Amino acid sequence: MSSSILITNTTLFTEPKAPLLHDQWLLCRNNAIHSFGPMTSVLDEAEAVQINGQDKLLMPGLINAHNHCAMTLFRGLADDMELNTWLSDYIFPAEAKHVTPEMVYECSKLAAAEMILSGTTCVADGYFHEEETAQALFDAGMRAVPAQGVIDFPAPGVPDPAKNIAAAEQFLLKWQGREELITPGIFAHSPYTCSPQTLQSAKELAKKYNAPFFIHIAESKQEQQLIMDPQGTSPIRHLASLDLLDRDTILIHCVWLDDEDMEIIKKSGAGVVVCPQSHFKLASGIARTTEMDRAGIPVGLGTDGSASNNSLDLFREMDILAKSQKAKTLEATAMPAHAVLTAATVNNAQILGLPQLGKIAPGYKADLILIDIQQPHLRPFYNKDLLVYSANGADVDTVIINGRIVLQERELLSFDMAKCMEKVRNLAAQI
Amino acid sequence: MSSSILITNTTLFTEPKAPLLHDQWLLCRNNAIHSFGPMTSVLDEAEAVQINGQDKLLMPGLINAHNHCAMTLFRGLADDMELNTWLSDYIFPAEAKHVTPEMVYECSKLAAAEMILSGTTCVADGYFHEEETAQALFDAGMRAVPAQGVIDFPAPGVPDPAKNIAAAEQFLLKWQGREELITPGIFAHSPYTCSPQTLQSAKELAKKYNAPFFIHIAESKQEQQLIMDPQGTSPIRHLASLDLLDRDTILIHCVWLDDEDMEIIKKSGAGVVVCPQSHFKLASGIARTTEMDRAGIPVGLGTDGSASNNSLDLFREMDILAKSQKAKTLEATAMPAHAVLTAATVNNAQILGLPQLGKIAPGYKADLILIDIQQPHLRPFYNKDLLVYSANGADVDTVIINGRIVLQERELLSFDMAKCMEKVRNLAAQI
Numbered sequence: 001m002s003s004s005i006l007i008t009n010t011t012l013f014t015e016p017k018a019p020l021l022h023d024q025w026l027l028c029r030n031n032a033i034h035s036f037g038p039m040t041s042v043l044d045e046a047e048a049v050q051i052n053g054q055d056k057l058l059m060p061g062l063i064n065a066h067n068h069c070a071m072t073l074f075r076g077l078a079d080d081m082e083l084n085t086w087l088s089d090y091i092f093p094a095e096a097k098h099v100t101p102e103m104v105y106e107c108s109k110l111a112a113a114e115m116i117l118s119g120t121t122c123v124a125d126g127y128f129h130e131e132e133t134a135q136a137l138f139d140a141g142m143r144a145v146p147a148q149g150v151i152d153f154p155a156p157g158v159p160d161p162a163k164n165i166a167a168a169e170q171f172l173l174k175w176q177g178r179e180e181l182i183t184p185g186i187f188a189h190s191p192y193t194c195s196p197q198t199l200q201s202a203k204e205l206a207k208k209y210n211a212p213f214f215i216h217i218a219e220s221k222q223e224q225q226l227i228m229d230p231q232g233t234s235p236i237r238h239l240a241s242l243d244l245l246d247r248d249t250i251l252i253h254c255v256w257l258d259d260e261d262m263e264i265i266k267k268s269g270a271g272v273v274v275c276p277q278s279h280f281k282l283a284s285g286i287a288r289t290t291e292m293d294r295a296g297i298p299v300g301l302g303t304d305g306s307a308s309n310n311s312l313d314l315f316r317e318m319d320i321l322a323k324s325q326k327a328k329t330l331e332a333t334a335m336p337a338h339a340v341l342t343a344a345t346v347n348n349a350q351i352l353g354l355p356q357l358g359k360i361a362p363g364y365k366a367d368l369i370l371i372d373i374q375q376p377h378l379r380p381f382y383n384k385d386l387l388v389y390s391a392n393g394a395d396v397d398t399v400i401i402n403g404r405i406v407l408q409e410r411e412l413l414s415f416d417m418a419k420c421m422e423k424v425r426n427l428a429a430q431i
Numbered sequence: 432m433s434s435s436i437l438i439t440n441t442t443l444f445t446e447p448k449a450p451l452l453h454d455q456w457l458l459c460r461n462n463a464i465h466s467f468g469p470m471t472s473v474l475d476e477a478e479a480v481q482i483n484g485q486d487k488l489l490m491p492g493l494i495n496a497h498n499h500c501a502m503t504l505f506r507g508l509a510d511d512m513e514l515n516t517w518l519s520d521y522i523f524p525a526e527a528k529h530v531t532p533e534m535v536y537e538c539s540k541l542a543a544a545e546m547i548l549s550g551t552t553c554v555a556d557g558y559f560h561e562e563e564t565a566q567a568l569f570d571a572g573m574r575a576v577p578a579q580g581v582i583d584f585p586a587p588g589v590p591d592p593a594k595n596i597a598a599a600e601q602f603l604l605k606w607q608g609r610e611e612l613i614t615p616g617i618f619a620h621s622p623y624t625c626s627p628q629t630l631q632s633a634k635e636l637a638k639k640y641n642a643p644f645f646i647h648i649a650e651s652k653q654e655q656q657l658i659m660d661p662q663g664t665s666p667i668r669h670l671a672s673l674d675l676l677d678r679d680t681i682l683i684h685c686v687w688l689d690d691e692d693m694e695i696i697k698k699s700g701a702g703v704v705v706c707p708q709s710h711f712k713l714a715s716g717i718a719r720t721t722e723m724d725r726a727g728i729p730v731g732l733g734t735d736g737s738a739s740n741n742s743l744d745l746f747r748e749m750d751i752l753a754k755s756q757k758a759k760t761l762e763a764t765a766m767p768a769h770a771v772l773t774a775a776t777v778n779n780a781q782i783l784g785l786p787q788l789g790k791i792a793p794g795y796k797a798d799l800i801l802i803d804i805q806q807p808h809l810r811p812f813y814n815k816d817l818l819v820y821s822a823n824g825a826d827v828d829t830v831i832i833n834g835r836i837v838l839q840e841r842e843l844l845s846f847d848m849a850k851c852m853e854k855v856r857n858l859a860a861q862i
Contacts, residue, residue, distance in 0.1 A: 075813075076816050117808075118808070281820070282763055306821075310817060327710065377545045380859035385510040389510060421805070
């Protein structure tokens with residue numbers, strides 16, 4: 001770990017709406033961005049680790065606002081299936097049998113390798129044995145918002161659902177304030193797997209610890225019929241009637257919203273995270289992201305777990321978000337490139353309650369990625385739209401998280417990836 | 432160029448519906464696949480160039496059935512714009528000013544680099560100065576179906592539209608039978624830029640030379656109103672009334688088809704090529720690909736030009752085709768992974784009239800790609816669906832076209848890519 005890093009001769013992408021700055025240097029000191037400027041006035045920082053940013057673009061690390069990291073084990077196990085068949089015949093049985101603390105640790109670490117290699121520096125996660133995910137992401141050198149799953153069924157690590165809130169509290173007690181990289185949260189699975197009482201208890205717990213509160217909501221057209229003991233006429237109104245919506249609540253999916261739902265969300269200040277590839281693959285539909293964005297609802301972006309995507313590459317996710325909104329609205333101006341770049345950086349930072357992320361500015365965290373733009377698919381490079389419409393995760397050359405270089409020239413420095421892949425291979429052989 | 436290549440210890444993907452074969456060898460002799468089998472009975476071919484396929488997957492090279500290669504120069508020049516603004520204010524003026532023989536040659540070569548680096552071994556193209564595209568793709572070592580553009584407006588290289596058919600004939604005369612890698616064709620731009628007389632003359636010319644005949648059709652909802660002198664009640668019925676539909680006609684786009692159009696296409700034997708990313712980005716919509724596929728219409732896949740995509744990576748295109756059909760139909764079983772793999776290999780080969788492509792079988796052309804599957808985003812690798820839902824072009828390690836190794840360990844061997852990128856940089860600086 002170095003206390004100072006100087007990147008020179010690079011193109012700077014400071015934030016989505018700002019113009020690119022060419023021939024720049026940038027200095028990180030400890031875990032923060034200290035300063036940047038044109039090469040004509042470069043600092044003399046002989047003690048800093050030097051990185052030559054020639055033919056590269058330096059931008060804020062991408063933030064993945066929804067993942068189930070450990071599900072890398074189930075990637076490709078069952079594709080092209082109707083949601084209920086997929087869940088009931090494949091995913092739930094596989095989870096009941098194969099989700100152990102060791103599996104969660106190793107498979108989350110595999111996800112971390114994939115995310116770092118594709119330019120993600122921070123991830124929000126929800127699963128069981130979440131203390132293992134928190135440890136794995138920390139050991140991989142990532143910033144993370146791991147959230148312990150709460151569900152009214154027997155779950156891995158919490159066989160008695162009556163103890164789900166207590167288990168979640170244990171998780172918060174273990175991780176809150178422990179490591180700067182880790183911000184623990186609570187993930188109530190959904191209104192169709194959690195009773196109103198469970199949802200309210202989970203939200204109260206989150207409030208008590210000032211922790212982010214996540215929930216899957218309005219994912220499928222059928223969800224309305226599935227809600228346990230509904231108190232509203234839509235999934236969102238159900239949550240509103242339980243007083244669950246505020247600025248610390250993060251609504252995952254939101255594919256099926258009516259106008260009233262959007263108004264309720266906007267007034268509450270809750271964040272929305274869409275996962276367009278997962279919505280496509282599970283045939284959930286296409287969210288009204290363009291309208292939410294235009295209405296001023298902060299829209300964030302996540303990949304969902306590898307079992308329903310199947311890629312954790314946020315460049316790919318940004319591309320599909322931008323393009324699918326044009327197909328849905330039949331307006332080519334819908335969700336332009338800068339809006340999806342905003343979703344994956346500034347908006348995700350705000351939604352997750354980590355406002356010092358998502359931009360290059362003095363004082364912001366040194367979570368940065370260098371993109372190799374000297375490649376045929378990124379030529380000519382007229383403007384940053386190409387990051388959405390042509391770049392992919394494999395173009396990421398170097399990744400810095402909290403002032404530490406975790407990837408350099410595509411070599412992962414923070415942990416032994418081959419060893420992790422071998423362990424996952426052994427776990428997969430048992431399925 | 433080597434007369435014999437032996438790939439060992441690899442996983443074989445012979446065709447989309449067949450199971451993967453593990454621990455295999457494969458031998459190419461001259462430009463064809465000679466044989467393959469399990470490593471327990473590997474051939475002793477000491478004179479062959481040896482490639483170790485360990486931890487890799489060997490599959491047929493992907494075929495891109497629609498591109499405008501030279502448009503790499505306009506990649507990212509104008510994104511997120513309404514189709515008419517994009518065409519009239521940006522693309523047409525840029526083409527009028529910047530499309531020269533040199534530009535077409537260099538920018539097509541840049542496209543070739545991107546395509547080879549992402550696993551495409553054969554491409555169908557349509558543009559102006561098409562003899563330059565043919566030469567560039569040939570020089571890059573690619574297999575190609577370049578088609579000379581025919582349009583009723585003054586065009587680069589054909590300032591007098593009255594000479595468009597004669598110019599197209601010159602192109603066929605120059606390239607037909609000249610190089611095994613190159614199959615020349617005719618590209619009538621569209622029913623809204625070509626009169627019925629021009630369309631019929633172009634098709635007659637294609638018939639005379641037994642050449643493939645391409646046309647953009649039913650791309651936008653507004654196209655019906657634009658058709659010059661319509662003779663049918665839909666764009667497809669317009670073509671049918673002019674007797675343009677047969678097995679050698681390739682219908683590009685087909686986003687807006689009604690049931691009668693689909694019936695007409697099916698009876699005619701014409702092929703359909705969809706370009707889902709371009710349809711998304713230009714807000715054209717989502718084609719009824721699932722229904723066409725189920726109806727037995729051969730559906731192929733192309734990227735369209737870089738200006739409206741903006742990536743020529745067919746892995747990305749396959750992923751979006753599979754996923755977007757699920758979102759459109761709300762059926763997760765729509766366009767499963769094997770169907771999109773079929774579109775990009777077997778179907779494209781059939782549609783382009785190149786039946787010895789798209790499969791691994793003795794006697795088929797040695798157009799092959801090796802994918803590095805020992806990477807975190809491709810682990811575990813339960814089945815080949817992951818090629819669609821998680822792989823991307825950057826996972827391609829080695830590419831063989833017509834028995835020649837053109838990419839090895841991601842190093843392009845067939846031409847000087849840096850020199851080409853430098854030339855394109857100079858062309859772009861003038862825009």
